[in-house]
Amino acid sequence: MTQSVLSIRDLTVEIPTRHGILRPVDGVSYDIAPGEILGVVGESGAGKSMAGNAVIGLLSPPARIAKGEIHVNGKRIDHLKGDAMRRLRGKEIGMVFQDPLTSLNPLLRIGDQLTETILAHLDVSRSEAEKRAVAALDEVGIPGAAERITSYPHEFSGGMRQRVVIALALCAEPSLIIADEPTTALDVSVQAQIIALLKSLCKERGTAVMLITHDMGVIAEAADRVAVMYAGKLAELGSVRDVLTTPRHPYTDGLMGSTPLASRGKKRLHQIPGAMPRLDNLPDGCAFHPRCPFAQDTCRADPAPKLSDGNGAACWFPLSHAEAVA
Amino acid sequence: MALVSVANLTRIFDVSKPWLNRLIERRKKAYLTAVSDVSFEIEEKTVYSLVGESGSGKSTIGKMLVGLQRPTSGSVKIRDVDLARETDAAKIDAVRADIQMIFQDPFASLNPRWRVRDIIVEPVAARGGETKGLAEKLLEQVGLSARDAGKFPHEFSGGQRQRICIARALASEPRLIVCDEPTSALDVSVQAQVLNLMSDLKDDLGLTYLFISHDLTVVQHISDRVGVLYLGRLVEEAAPDELFDDPKHPYTQMLLEAAPKLGEFGRDVPPPKGEIPDPINPPTGCAYHPRCPLAADICKAERPQMRELREAKVACHMAK
Numbered sequence: 292m293t294q295s296v297l298s299i300r301d302l303t304v305e306i307p308t309r310h311g312i313l314r315p316v317d318g319v320s321y322d323i324a325p326g327e328i329l330g331v332v333g334e335s336g337a338g339k340s341m342a343g344n345a346v347i348g349l350l351s352p353p354a355r356i357a358k359g360e361i362h363v364n365g366k367r368i369d370h371l372k373g374d375a376m377r378r379l380r381g382k383e384i385g386m387v388f389q390d391p392l393t394s395l396n397p398l399l400r401i402g403d404q405l406t407e408t409i410l411a412h413l414d415v416s417r418s419e420a421e422k423r424a425v426a427a428l429d430e431v432g433i434p435g436a437a438e439r440i441t442s443y444p445h446e447f448s449g450g451m452r453q454r455v456v457i458a459l460a461l462c463a464e465p466s467l468i469i470a471d472e473p474t475t476a477l478d479v480s481v482q483a484q485i486i487a488l489l490k491s492l493c494k495e496r497g498t499a500v501m502l503i504t505h506d507m508g509v510i511a512e513a514a515d516r517v518a519v520m521y522a523g524k525l526a527e528l529g530s531v532r533d534v535l536t537t538p539r540h541p542y543t544d545g546l547m548g549s550t551p552l553a554s555r556g557k558k559r560l561h562q563i564p565g566a567m568p569r570l571d572n573l574p575d576g577c578a579f580h581p582r583c584p585f586a587q588d589t590c591r592a593d594p595a596p597k598l599s600d601g602n603g604a605a606c607w608f609p610l611s612h613a614e615a616v617a
Numbered sequence: 618m619a620l621v622s623v624a625n626l627t628r629i630f631d632v633s634k635p636w637l638n639r640l641i642e643r644r645k646k647a648y649l650t651a652v653s654d655v656s657f658e659i660e661e662k663t664v665y666s667l668v669g670e671s672g673s674g675k676s677t678i679g680k681m682l683v684g685l686q687r688p689t690s691g692s693v694k695i696r697d698v699d700l701a702r703e704t705d706a707a708k709i710d711a712v713r714a715d716i717q718m719i720f721q722d723p724f725a726s727l728n729p730r731w732r733v734r735d736i737i738v739e740p741v742a743a744r745g746g747e748t749k750g751l752a753e754k755l756l757e758q759v760g761l762s763a764r765d766a767g768k769f770p771h772e773f774s775g776g777q778r779q780r781i782c783i784a785r786a787l788a789s790e791p792r793l794i795v796c797d798e799p800t801s802a803l804d805v806s807v808q809a810q811v812l813n814l815m816s817d818l819k820d821d822l823g824l825t826y827l828f829i830s831h832d833l834t835v836v837q838h839i840s841d842r843v844g845v846l847y848l849g850r851l852v853e854e855a856a857p858d859e860l861f862d863d864p865k866h867p868y869t870q871m872l873l874e875a876a877p878k879l880g881e882f883g884r885d886v887p888p889p890k891g892e893i894p895d896p897i898n899p900p901t902g903c904a905y906h907p908r909c910p911l912a913a914d915i916c917k918a919e920r921p922q923m924r925e926l927r928e929a930k931v932a933c934h935m936a937k
Contacts, residue, residue, distance in 0.1 A: 480872065
């Protein structure tokens with residue numbers, strides 16, 4: 292097996308507060324292979340963005356990595372600080388955020404932003420960097436890249452801006468890209484363009500992508516494998532096809548059931564009762580048990596079992612598929 | 618007779634620079650056509666959905682329906698009363714009480730300094746109605762507890778806040794509720810709860826919804842009739858099954874094709890080309906022609922009129 296680009300082992304992020312220590316990410320482990328897109332789904336507050344930020348070293352204090360290891364290309368990075376992390380960020384890990392307007396500097400021409408990033412990470416001359424900047428814009432499908440290089444971010448539409456952000460993330464040729472809700476702020480037709488772009492770049496260059504989103508449809512189309520998060524823990528991990536068609540965790544099953552689908556027609560949507568618990572008020576045992584239709588005494592008493600090596604569901608009684616609701 | 622009838626509705630915004638800038642920079646006045654010649658009817662006790670991408674004018678139509686904005690031309694008639702032109706105050710008042718609105722962001726649409734009880738009874742209290750016990754009754758109707766009436770909005774989650782917004786909209790016993798992206802800010806599982814609640818309330822209280830959304834799957838789930846908007850123009854109108862099984866306008870086809878689908882793993886389709894054009898300088902003829910695979914000369918020259926095609930209405934020269 293080839294070495295994975297990103298390997299997270301038992302990652303735990305803690306936020307100390309007056310009311311005790313919160314764990315927005317709790318014992319999460321997964322790997323991403325070269326050229327693979329791992330979709331990370333979950334509802335707001337499930338810890339999916341927090342896990343992404345932990346990898347790229349953007350946790351804002353007092354949040355901190357309390358336990359676990361993060362390896363990128365075999366190198367351990369979770370304990371890196373300041374300069375060492377800054378060299379890595381952008382060079383080996385690129386990041387695409389949700390809102391393209393806030394991730395670009397409005398006062399700099401996009402060409403300057405691109406060349407600055409290239410010069411910071413690669414050992415090339417300024418003219419070579421400028422050439423690469425044009426090539427990067429061209430690659431993400433911006434028409435007339437050579438002219439648009441002198442434009443400011445506000446002169447681009449939302450979809451074009453997100454392309455610029457992707458070009459920026461890719462220009463130092465990182466081996467891992469973390470895309471945090473890259474299409475949430477975009478329209479459907481533009482979303483389709485951006486997803487197709489991410490997919491093709493990832494396949495061509497063998498870049499690993501961690502695609503964080505709440506949209507199951509995007510996951511189904513783009514990702515190879517999917518990690519479902521609930522209340523800071525991994526609920527289920529597996530290939531997209533398996534997880535989405537035959538979910539084994541009752542939470543994944545409920546999520547699939549509550550997504551409106553063409554094939555279901557106007558039937559009532561399946562409802563997961565209640566809401567995700569707050570981090571300072573997690574129930575004992577499995578965090579999902581108060582909302583779970585199959586909960587038993589074991590679920591109320593003991594924390595859900597850990598995933599056995601990169602597959603399956605973190606559940607005492609995984610669904611066998613005769614009893615699934617959706 | 619239809620509860621709402623919208624005829625040739627147009628809304629143009631003046632987006633010119635200030636006069637001095639125009640003088641110095643020798644610019645002309647600029648106008649943005651947000652809604653252009655839109656006509657449709659909503660039958661009593663049905664759900665009519667408007668779907669389109671950002672900038673398609675769907676929210677502007679919603680605002681004109683409730684009277685938050687005045688049409689530039691054309692009319693909105695609710696129970697045969699044109700709110701923008703009617704002069705009889707008593708008639709306007711009677712119709713106004715029948716319309717309510719639910720907004721997209723439940724965090725921005727509730728006053729953080731008011732208690733939930735006061736928020737909910739406001740539409741009734743403002744008209745001097747009897748409000749005793751009303752908030753408690755409505756809270757239970759939308760699936761919250763009567764004890765929540767004394768709390769403040771910050772004590773609730775997004776889904777619960779949207780339930781409060783729905784309770785407030787129901788307070789004056791309206792017949793028409795304009796819902797502007799009511800579930801876009803919510804998570805899927807919460808969205809399912811709110812959508813189920815909305816369809817239950819519709820059946821129980823005989824409500825009519827104008828449902829504004831960009832999410833095709835949600836629209837298909839909830840609507841009785843769907844209108845597709847592009848650049849302020851209605852391009853297709855049909856019942857949801859007809860629209861989704863047999864889309865006739867090339868824009869609708871593109872939209873359906875582009876929407877991510879749950880069942881199709883690793884689907885590789887060529888993504889749609891181009892983006893919505895600038896509404897200040899819309900293309901001539903059919904607004905969609907620069908992106909349309911079927912475009913012919915007539916599409917550049919002449920704006921297509923709505924015409925009947927099988928079970929749907931479509932504004933396209935080429936659709937067959």
